[in-house]
Amino acid sequence: MKEIDQTGVSPNTSGRYGAKVRLFVCHTQEGPGTAQSLANYLQNASSQVSYHYSIDNQTCIDVVDTDRASWSVLDANGYTINICFAGSRASQSRQVWLDNYGAAIDYAAFLFVQDAKKYGIDARTLSWDEIRAGRSGGTDHYGITKGLGIGDHTDCGPNFPWDVYSTAIAKHAKGTAAPAPVAVPNAIDVQYKATPWLGAKLTTTLEESCPDGRGRFARYEHGFIYWTAATGARPIPTHLLETYGELGYEAGALGYPVNFHTVLPDGDVQAFERGVLYRKYGQPGYFVTGRIGDRWMRSGFENGPFGWPVSNEYPTEDGSGRIQDFEHGRIVWSPDGTVALQPVDGPDEIIPDRH
Numbered sequence: 001m002k003e004i005d006q007t008g009v010s011p012n013t014s015g016r017y018g019a020k021v022r023l024f025v026c027h028t029q030e031g032p033g034t035a036q037s038l039a040n041y042l043q044n045a046s047s048q049v050s051y052h053y054s055i056d057n058q059t060c061i062d063v064v065d066t067d068r069a070s071w072s073v074l075d076a077n078g079y080t081i082n083i084c085f086a087g088s089r090a091s092q093s094r095q096v097w098l099d100n101y102g103a104a105i106d107y108a109a110f111l112f113v114q115d116a117k118k119y120g121i122d123a124r125t126l127s128w129d130e131i132r133a134g135r136s137g138g139t140d141h142y143g144i145t146k147g148l149g150i151g152d153h154t155d156c157g158p159n160f161p162w163d164v165y166s167t168a169i170a171k172h173a174k175g176t177a178a179p180a181p182v183a184v185p186n187a188i189d190v191q192y193k194a195t196p197w198l199g200a201k202l203t204t205t206l207e208e209s210c211p212d213g214r215g216r217f218a219r220y221e222h223g224f225i226y227w228t229a230a231t232g233a234r235p236i237p238t239h240l241l242e243t244y245g246e247l248g249y250e251a252g253a254l255g256y257p258v259n260f261h262t263v264l265p266d267g268d269v270q271a272f273e274r275g276v277l278y279r280k281y282g283q284p285g286y287f288v289t290g291r292i293g294d295r296w297m298r299s300g301f302e303n304g305p306f307g308w309p310v311s312n313e314y315p316t317e318d319g320s321g322r323i324q325d326f327e328h329g330r331i332v333w334s335p336d337g338t339v340a341l342q343p344v345d346g347p348d349e350i351i352p353d354r355h
Contacts, residue, residue, distance in 0.1 A: 243285030
């Protein structure tokens, strides 16, 4: 696990005003992302949200100094430390948690123990009744909702492996050393063994070099695995690989994959270095990125009022801005700002931003 200190960048913080830290709180992102891409969003003043840590299975970003309050849990901000698992969803299965976030859960437990010693928190997870009674310890955003009656969030969801997390907390409580990195002899081969849905290998060579010399990849029946030193080994299923190929593979608009794909009820999604690729079943795939992508994310992704993307970005008539079409509207970016427009029975209606 690589931990990167980026505290002091995000403006979305407050003082604790004398409140004693007593809860270490876990969150899901509810959308695709990596520790760094989530941190980038949290460092944007317009997002009006932050966590102390953003973490994926390889990297942890320190976003907000724990001596200050992050903007994560409304009235509980003053006495909580908050960590968000980048790219995670409350609806994901226990197996997805274990397969895609095993190292992140272990490191989150290490951070919990580290901060518990600093602030005098009990290094154990709490029941809702204990939270309500003012005990100190660990919980998730749902614990804030049920234990304190603050907000209505339900993450980390019913399948979060609390047993694994609690075991890791107990392990790290015995010492202060950070978890040792795991030596991986060949990351693509290790990932292939952990990804049975890829099917048989299509070539006799272990892997192939990418033309840019930066990455490597391997071909399988039902997808590819791409690897770089910065992004790690990430499989891409055929459903998304077709669109990825049309966009020029790693040399195209998206770059290399930075996260595992997520299966949604109506399609698949996967995050790449320069955008997030969405493909609804039975439809072509498209990617979202930049200011338009941020605006769509704030609207609720594919479950919001705009639905799935039905085009990539294209220039406005005068060439000064960008447009992207969605199932139920379009989002326009101009140098003056991003505007979301949703067609109705008449002229376009501006949809207010949701921070």
